[in-house]
Amino acid sequence: MHKNEVIERLNDIFRDVFGDDSITVNEATTSDDIEDWDSIEHINLIGAVEDEFGLRFRMREVSGMKNVGEMIDIICERGTK
Amino acid sequence: MKELTFPFDGRQLMRRRRAIRNQLLSDGSTRIKKKIAVLAGSTADDVVKALELFLLDAGIEPEFRITEYNRFYESAVFGDPELEEFAPDIVYIHTTSRNLTLLPQSPAETQERTEELLKEQSEIFRQIWTGAAERFGCPVIQNNFELPLFRRTGNWDGWGAAGQSAFIQRMNVMVSDYARSHSSFYVNDISYLSAAVGLEKWHDPQVWYLYKYAMSLEVIPDLAYSIAGIIKSIYGRNKKVIALDLDNTLWGGVIGDDGQEGIDLGQETAAGQSFCELQSFLKGYKDMGVLLTVCSKNEQENALLGLEHPESILRPEDFAAVKANWEPKDRNLAATAEELGLLTGSFVFVDDNPAECAIVEAQLPDVTAVRAESVKDTMYTLSRGGWFEVTSLTEDDLRRSEQYAANAKRNAQQKQFADYGEYLRSLDMEAEIGEFLPVQLSRITQLTNKSNQFNVTTKRYTLQEMEAVSRDSSRIAICGRLRDRFGDNGIVSVVIGRCEGDTLHVELWLMSCRVLKRDMELAMLDELAGRCRNRGISRIVGYYYKTPKNAMVSELFGSFGFTRESLSENGDSVWSLSLAGYEEKNKVIRIKENSYA
Numbered sequence: 299m300h301k302n303e304v305i306e307r308l309n310d311i312f313r314d315v316f317g318d319d320s321i322t323v324n325e326a327t328t329s330d331d332i333e334d335w336d337s338i339e340h341i342n343l344i345g346a347v348e349d350e351f352g353l354r355f356r357m358r359e360v361s362g363m364k365n366v367g368e369m370i371d372i373i374c375e376r377g378t379k
Numbered sequence: 380m381k382e383l384t385f386p387f388d389g390r391q392l393m394r395r396r397r398a399i400r401n402q403l404l405s406d407g408s409t410r411i412k413k414k415i416a417v418l419a420g421s422t423a424d425d426v427v428k429a430l431e432l433f434l435l436d437a438g439i440e441p442e443f444r445i446t447e448y449n450r451f452y453e454s455a456v457f458g459d460p461e462l463e464e465f466a467p468d469i470v471y472i473h474t475t476s477r478n479l480t481l482l483p484q485s486p487a488e489t490q491e492r493t494e495e496l497l498k499e500q501s502e503i504f505r506q507i508w509t510g511a512a513e514r515f516g517c518p519v520i521q522n523n524f525e526l527p528l529f530r531r532t533g534n535w536d537g538w539g540a541a542g543q544s545a546f547i548q549r550m551n552v553m554v555s556d557y558a559r560s561h562s563s564f565y566v567n568d569i570s571y572l573s574a575a576v577g578l579e580k581w582h583d584p585q586v587w588y589l590y591k592y593a594m595s596l597e598v599i600p601d602l603a604y605s606i607a608g609i610i611k612s613i614y615g616r617n618k619k620v621i622a623l624d625l626d627n628t629l630w631g632g633v634i635g636d637d638g639q640e641g642i643d644l645g646q647e648t649a650a651g652q653s654f655c656e657l658q659s660f661l662k663g664y665k666d667m668g669v670l671l672t673v674c675s676k677n678e679q680e681n682a683l684l685g686l687e688h689p690e691s692i693l694r695p696e697d698f699a700a701v702k703a704n705w706e707p708k709d710r711n712l713a714a715t716a717e718e719l720g721l722l723t724g725s726f727v728f729v730d731d732n733p734a735e736c737a738i739v740e741a742q743l744p745d746v747t748a749v750r751a752e753s754v755k756d757t758m759y760t761l762s763r764g765g766w767f768e769v770t771s772l773t774e775d776d777l778r779r780s781e782q783y784a785a786n787a788k789r790n791a792q793q794k795q796f797a798d799y800g801e802y803l804r805s806l807d808m809e810a811e812i813g814e815f816l817p818v819q820l821s822r823i824t825q826l827t828n829k830s831n832q833f834n835v836t837t838k839r840y841t842l843q844e845m846e847a848v849s850r851d852s853s854r855i856a857i858c859g860r861l862r863d864r865f866g867d868n869g870i871v872s873v874v875i876g877r878c879e880g881d882t883l884h885v886e887l888w889l890m891s892c893r894v895l896k897r898d899m900e901l902a903m904l905d906e907l908a909g910r911c912r913n914r915g916i917s918r919i920v921g922y923y924y925k926t927p928k929n930a931m932v933s934e935l936f937g938s939f940g941f942t943r944e945s946l947s948e949n950g951d952s953v954w955s956l957s958l959a960g961y962e963e964k965n966k967v968i969r970i971k972e973n974s975y976a
Binding site: 315341354361 | 390393394395396398401424425586588589590592596597
């Protein structure tokens with residue numbers, strides 16, 4: 299899967315989950331950049347990303363992801379749709 | 380909203396939650412506000428978020444307070460000042476098999492030890508329920524327990540002395556026993572729900588380890604929908620009618636083309652058997668007080684021919700109304716609603732034809748359309764839809780169909796009388812009006828929470844609140860039951876007023892639309908006035924709070940001879956009546972004396 303395509307689809311997910319159409323993510327985006335991205339919303343975000351790309355994050359990945367870039371790398375590697 | 384009606388796409392719902400929430404909150408509808416305390420045995424944030432959507436869609440605006448994770452026992456048993464101050468209207472105990480701390484841990488556990496564990500585990504939950512009832516005095520919703528996905532001992536786990544599945548099933552029997560013997564306690568059946576969606580899908584140990592969610596994120600909307608069904612029912616938001624198409628919905632084939640002997644119905648064919656099973660399923664709804672009606676594009680005589688099929692389980696007399704003609708179905712539904720004195724919002728419409736479902740949904744958005752693609756679809760959608768949750772089943776429910784049938788007879792009679800008064804007198808009506816009896820509280824609460832049209836304040840009460848009202852010496856609270864020559868209508872009217880000095884403030888005045896235009900409201904007023912005089916009250920103040928549904932009583936107090944004191948911009952009004960020289964107004968209903976002595 300290509301990085302640009304992943305970023306585009308991730309953008310839609312972020313906009314839906316945080317209810318904010320002005321969000322644009324890049325590889326450096328972290329939870330500090332998005333106001334509502336707290337631990338509870340993180341769970342929803344992970345769930346939505348898993349559904350969208352047809353993969354399951356490993357437990358270590360869920361708690362260890364530092365920025366959107368790391369998320370994109372995992373999706374590129376293991377995403378199935 | 381169709382997105383929030385079963386079958387829904389739970390994943391999309393959670394992803395688009397904020398947008399859907401905003402849409403609901405800005406749709407301009409008025410909602411009742413309810414406070415819900417969640418005693419959480421595992422993380423409940425998403426449960427609450429999904430529940431909020433379903434409740435908003437049902438006209439209930441919830442405010443939530445969630446206890447800290449895994450403090451459900453302490454909060455209920457030892458108290459939680461914050462929660463008590465919150466004063467919830469509903470307590471939801473969000474526990475699962477993850478909270479069964481005494482599950483036998485080893486298959487080698489003895490029978491005696493398992494019995495002890497079971498006793499102790501049951502006791503823990505009973506303490507929670509007793510504590511919650513005492514501290515909060517409001518309805519309690521309790522999940523029962525889901526079966527585990529993992530079975531160390533295989534089948535033995537389900538029946539052996541120390542089997543965990545066996546233990547869980549015995550806990551569930553305990554929960555149901557408790558529910559049957561305690562009012563205002565409702566079981567959210569996650570044992571069924573987890574089985575229906577599949578244990579493999581229900582369980583997701585990873586989200587437990589990561590976030591302490593006791594079930595997969597995917598099924599959380601299903602869980603929330605099920606809870607919403609119970610809450611909606613408690614507050615009288617159940618549907619009341621199932622309107623059924625005939626051809627390829629209640630039987631296979633087209634009666635007009637295939638004839639009575641040509642349709643699939645009966646034990647001879649596989650398809651015939653399936654429709655028999657469906658009909659018998661539907662007949663059960665009738666027995667619990669849901670009205671069945673026919674809405675079919677057919678000639679009337681053909682429709683009846685089908686229902687008179689020798690193998691047909693549903694007979695013409697099982698239907699409160701039969702509309703078989705070639706008019707658009709939305710118009711027929713609206714006409715049926717009017718005849719039965721109900722709102723179209725209380726209808727579930729079942730049709731195999733997606734085009735008919737679509738037109739009904741478009742023209743009457745408050746009707747829930749169920750696509751009957753197969754017998755299984757119809758039965759499963761009705762099973763999971765949550766439109767007919769039973770939170771109380773009164774004797775009136777069991778008789779409702781008869782009452783509506785009697786109404787139809789009355790309407791037929793009405794035509795022979797030139798003078799309406801003559802007709803009313805011919806009905807030979809007799810009313811019993813008095814204070815609330817304990818056995819009537821359940822029916823009074825139910826009637827109060829579902830009456831929308833003839834209801835001046837649309838104030839809702841839980842069973843406990845109604846009980847408190849009935850004991851409150853500063854209130855006058857009366858209910859009325861009406862019989863006539865065609866049958867017993869049961870309790871049809873409730874009036875509650877608060878005394879303040881020489882004035883009575885009317886807090887609730889409602890009547891079932893089944894007995895509209897029968898002068899029952901005048902009989903209630905006479906009784907109220909009499910009771911006021913006995914207590915030295917000389918003035919009654921009435922309040923009309925306008926809702927989208929109660930226009931029919933906007934002039935009720937005026938029609939009684941009250942004077943309007945004020946009229947607000949929003950349509951609300953205040954009325955008053957001096958009781959000096961009050962003359963009895965009811966002339967057609969006989970009042971049964973000393974009926975409650």
